[in-house]
Amino acid sequence: MSCHEDHKGEEDPKKKKNVLQKIKENIDDKEEQLAFISVIVRLVVVGWSGFLVSLNYISIPGYANEPKDITFPASLLTAGISTFGIEASRKKGDGINRKDNAPNLTKADFEKLIEKASQSAPTQILRIEQAPIKIVTENKSQ
16 A cells, blocks of 8 residues: 555645635634634735825835825724724814814803804894794894
8 A cells, every 4th residue: 555545535734725724724613714804804904004104204215205195095094993992092172172172152152143143144044943843934134
C-alpha cells in the first residue's frame, strides 16, 4: 500500500487554506462567523478612511499636497468608529452644541420677538389649536 492511498480520504496537509476556510474551522456558529467578518470589514473601512483623512494633513515629498475634499472618507470614519462605541466629544461653546447655548425664552419673550419681527416685514401667523384641531390664519401686512 502506498503512502498516497493511505491519505485518500484526508485533505492534503500541504494544501494551504484561505482565510474563510480558517474562519469556518475555528468558529462553529454561522452568526459568529458573520459577526467576525463584519468586524474585519468595519476595521478595514475605518483604516482606509482614516488613512485618506490623515493623508490630507500629512505632507509627503513628491506628492501634491493640495487640499482635497475628504467629506466622504470623514463620514465613513465617523460612522465606522461609532459602530465600535467611540464618539467624538464636542466642547461647549464651539457653536455646534446649540442646545447648551440657547437662551431660555419665556412665552412672553417669544411673543415680543414675534411682534418685533412682524413690524419689520409682512408676515402671516399660523396658529394651530388642539381638541378639535383648528387652523387659524391671520394676515398682517404694512
